[in-house]
Amino acid sequence: MLQKLRIVFFLNMLVVILSCSKGENNTIIEPSGFKAEKVLFIGNSHTFFNGGINTILKGFTDISNLPYSPEIKNIAVGGYTLEDHWNHQATQDMIDSKEWDVIVLQENSIRAATDVNAMFEFASKFENKASSIGAKVYFFMTWAYENQPQMTDQLDANYHQVARQLSSTVVPVGLAFKDFIATNNSIHLYASDSIHPSQAGSFLSACLFYKELYNKNPASNSYTGTINQGDADVIKAFIQNYNGN
Template structure:
């Protein structure tokens, strides 16, 4: 009796293991694998923006499973990341689908030539590895909205025909012009609130994956209506 019972337990375990493996394989088949490397600073990692992007990609149709790694440091410029070497080492450590570049928030305003040189160096190096370079177009400070046009132009010049532009700053500008009740900035008038990070993630999602549907579940603590509005703004951005 004990021997028979043991055989049944083993059989059940094998079936369960096989079923689990089947579910894993099915999940992998239904999910398109995409790898992203983020190189930037607190505008990138604020409120775990890359994780918000991964949640959106996983919830959308078609479904994307994102493998994300980041090399980020507070106030870091692209020049800093090039000289420090860690980001370059990470870039060359494996094959990436996209590599996202984010300049320090005032870099395009205060040191435009330095930004152009650093962005060009990064873009060419990324393309040589076979990855697609992506420029994260940031937002103007809350007290200086007139600087958005300069930021947009600087990133567009850097990208040329060599990189994808993710127009997060343009999306922020749209929200500020149409619904000032949505707080995008923290009290420092610079860094993103959860609203701002979610809007940015939505712009990344619509730009990189151009999904056919414009409705996604709200996977954040934001009110459903507000999350839906931010999603719709992202779909209106050029890509």
């Protein structure tokens, strides 16, 4: 008799457990996927040149049929380092103004190439602040000066070192510059000063961010910004197949 009661009790408990499990499965809410809905670029003239990479990137997203309309801003001051930005009240106020999904950090090129410790010190401060508001940090790896191509290797090494330490992501625009130039000499990516990006250079930068942040193929987007259709198509096709990270 006791054995039968134990069996009945076990079966009843099994029914309860299975019922609860079924109910829990029906009410699980899958976490929403990552959305780069509110994006802030922090940098210097490499970020704001040619109307700003944020403006070009917004041109892509405006016609990309995303389920939301991204807000993409920048705060960029000529020559600024991440240290300058950290001590700049306007930058702090901009970060505090919204619940950003993505904060993109662009270090001064000379500092990024020559002083990785200072770069890390202030990048980590921004990373901590970004984490406190639930934002993901991406690094905008810039390009070598046109007459100093050897800068690319150091920029690459230092950006990736800092990003690894902070478990963040590098968008390797500088590597894309180098590799594009190696395969195409008819579209000039540098402005006349050989430091800043041309319109095509800024367009290439935005293409890569469009691919990285939104997982979209730029070649399937008709946006051309301020450059001609032919150049835009060449750049988009290059970025479509680019895996330089």
